[in-house]
Amino acid sequence: DGGITQSPKYLFRKEGQNVTLSCEQNLNHDAMYWYRQDPGQGLRLIYYSQIVNDFQKGDIAEGYSVSREKKESFPLTVTSAQKNPTAFYLCASGSYQPQHFGDGTRLSIL
């Protein structure tokens, strides 16, 4: 079945540590996205990529980094510069067609 796989489901970050969230899709979509969701809030865009080897900052990119070396993969790194990383992170793909989402990664601070 086609879809988006995010891993891990839960992640804990220590002070000063960088962590990487994985996102893989087999929908053959060119565009991929990372969103952050906080309790009671809508989703906010962190980064997006419309084609391999290219990506753009979203509304809240500070403290995050991404890469897009393969069409299927769009990993997100939460760096130590992100001072409030505790949130639910959602990866999505699809541009003009309906957007599809993964099941999310919940990141917490140790």
Place this chain on the structure above:
Amino acid sequence: KQEVTQIPAALSVPEGENLVLNCSFTDSAIYNLQWFRQDPGKGLTSLLLIQSSQREQTSGRLNASLDKSSGRSTLYIAASQPGDSATYLCAVRDQAGTALIFGKGTTLSVSS
């Protein structure tokens, strides 16, 4: 800057009731509008997508309408069931086809 608002923030209804969820957006120059469902701790499931040239879309007990000129969309749920309990999110995509802009959602609770 596009802003999306959803009213009400929460809604509780008895099973069997028909209900309407509202979504409004400030910039009518959208490409499409999408309604999603989110269960607690889960990702988003797409329910309906309405292109800017369309007025409505239907899927089973769900009907979504779009009035682009007034910046409004509604999601109508007929004969609600306890399994419909979830958070419903509305999102619009601009004409450049970049990322979706989301409302904060309406949390629906249907009691049996």
